Amino acid sequence: MQMSGHHQQYSSGGYQNNAWQAANxxxxxxxxxxxxxxxxxxxxxxxxxxxxxxxxxxxxxxxHFKSLKTKELLGHKKRVYSVAWNCLGTRLASGSVDQTxxxxxxxxxxxxxxxxxxxxxxxxxxxxxxTGPHSxxxxxxxxxxxxxxxxxxxxxxxxxxxxxxDVLGTASGDKTVRVWDARAGKCSYVVETSGQNxxxxxxxxxxxxxxxxxxxxxxxxxxxxxxxxxxxxxxxMVNELAFSRxxxxxxxxxxxxxxxxxxxxxxxxxxxxxAHSSTALCLDFDPTGRxxxxxxxxxxxxxxxxxxxxxxxxxxxxDSQVRTVSFSHDGAFLACGSEDMRIDxxxxxxxxxxxxxxxxxxxxxxxxxxxxHLLAYANDDAHGRPVGAVNVFGLAS
Numbered sequence: 503m504q505m506s507g508h509h510q511q512y513s514s515g516g517y518q519n520n521a522w523q524a525a526n527x528x529x530x531x532x533x534x535x536x537x538x539x540x541x542x543x544x545x546x547x548x549x550x551x552x553x554x555x556x557x558x559x560x561x562x563x564x565x566h567f568k569s570l571k572t573k574e575l576l577g578h579k580k581r582v583y584s585v586a587w588n589c590l591g592t593r594l595a596s597g598s599v600d601q602t603x604x605x606x607x608x609x610x611x612x613x614x615x616x617x618x619x620x621x622x623x624x625x626x627x628x629x630x631x632x633t634g635p636h637s638x639x640x641x642x643x644x645x646x647x648x649x650x651x652x653x654x655x656x657x658x659x660x661x662x663x664x665x666x667x668d669v670l671g672t673a674s675g676d677k678t679v680r681v682w683d684a685r686a687g688k689c690s691y692v693v694e695t696s697g698q699n700x701x702x703x704x705x706x707x708x709x710x711x712x713x714x715x716x717x718x719x720x721x722x723x724x725x726x727x728x729x730x731x732x733x734x735x736x737x738x739m740v741n742e743l744a745f746s747r748x749x750x751x752x753x754x755x756x757x758x759x760x761x762x763x764x765x766x767x768x769x770x771x772x773x774x775x776x777a778h779s780s781t782a783l784c785l786d787f788d789p790t791g792r793x794x795x796x797x798x799x800x801x802x803x804x805x806x807x808x809x810x811x812x813x814x815x816x817x818x819x820x821d822s823q824v825r826t827v828s829f830s831h832d833g834a835f836l837a838c839g840s841e842d843m844r845i846d847x848x849x850x851x852x853x854x855x856x857x858x859x860x861x862x863x864x865x866x867x868x869x870x871x872x873x874x875h876l877l878a879y880a881n882d883d884a885h886g887r888p889v890g891a892v893n894v895f896g897l898a899s
Contacts, residue, residue, distance in 0.1 A: 580890050608643055668683060701720075704745075732767065738757050789830075827868070828877070837868050844858040
């Protein structure tokens with residue numbers, strides 16, 4: 503997902519329970535298709551140079567993406583750090599330096615607006631994929647629904663409850679985590695924490711909120727009590743947090759270029775792997791449970807096969823550090839934002855470039871809608887552009 507104004511941030515997804523044992527079992531094996539996860543960063547550039555042949559379906563997808571429009575949503579008075587959709591894709595939340603949260607309504611299209619894209623089909627032991635027809639769904643954005651006020655410092659990251667579409671969590675530099683009732687437009691709970699918060703993630707069952715602060719302390723909040731029940735200080739910079747789909751593991755991208763895998767809630771180290779040659783900034787899980795994507799300061803995005811625990815592909819089309827990554831709801835597309843003046847969208851199955859969204863400033867946060875092919879994004883403020891804008895790409899008109 504995304505980068506705050508300080509480190510980096512959140513997302514959620516899936517693993518098999520024995521994934522980390524499989525990771526260690528594959529270390530050192532000679533495989534011409536996969537790179538062992540513990541040493542993959544040195545081979546990412548080579549993986550990205552593999553040539554793919556564009557199929558007619560991919561060509562149609564590329565053409566379709568060129569026809570899609572972007573809508574600018576105005577309301578914030580300062581830079582926006584974070585955007586996130588609720589579990590139904592009906593609300594978009596944005597958090598800003600202006601200390602507020604804005605909520606925007608969305609209506610996902612009930613039927614497909616086009617039928618061109620790619621879908622992957624492969625065995626658990628291979629990175630091969632095939633391209634086939636895929637249903638493209640759009641939606642429409644409605645005017646600003648409400649403004650949530652209460653924080654006394656910047657709202658650095660947002661996280662919706664995984665199953666309750668009206669419950670939103672926010673992490674702020676004011677040393678609090680707030681939980682909001684989006685339907686009522688009011689704050690339900692305020693949780694005091696030990697530091698200035700920049701990361702937030704809900705556990706898949708909704709029973710815990712995990713937040714990270716500027717001093718690399720990760721706090722666990724029990725949502726049955728809305729109190730901090732444990733804290734863990736890390737030696738390395740904590741950039742982003744993500745839960746595995748079953749909630750048994752917490753993944754952390756670090757300033758050392760590695761991804762730490764911890765049992766939750768014990769924080770017991772299970773393993774770690776070097777994902778990038780410099781700082782690992784962001785990560786996101788493929789909603790289908792097959793892949794993990796990581797982005798780093800080395801300007802690379804790595805795609806990891808969760809069953810084989812190997813890096814199967816990298817994307818090197820960006821020229822600066824990758825701040826934020828996001829998979830589409832069907833796992834077909836991966837969007838990557840950086841300090842470049844574009845957001846890169848790729849086909850996951852083939853690695854082919856699909857589309858560039860041109861922007862005028864570095865990208866802080868991107869998020870695909872969980873029900874349709876709408877991509878929300880927020881950038882640093884740019885000269886000549888409205889301050890605090892949120893954008894949504896993928897509109898048919």
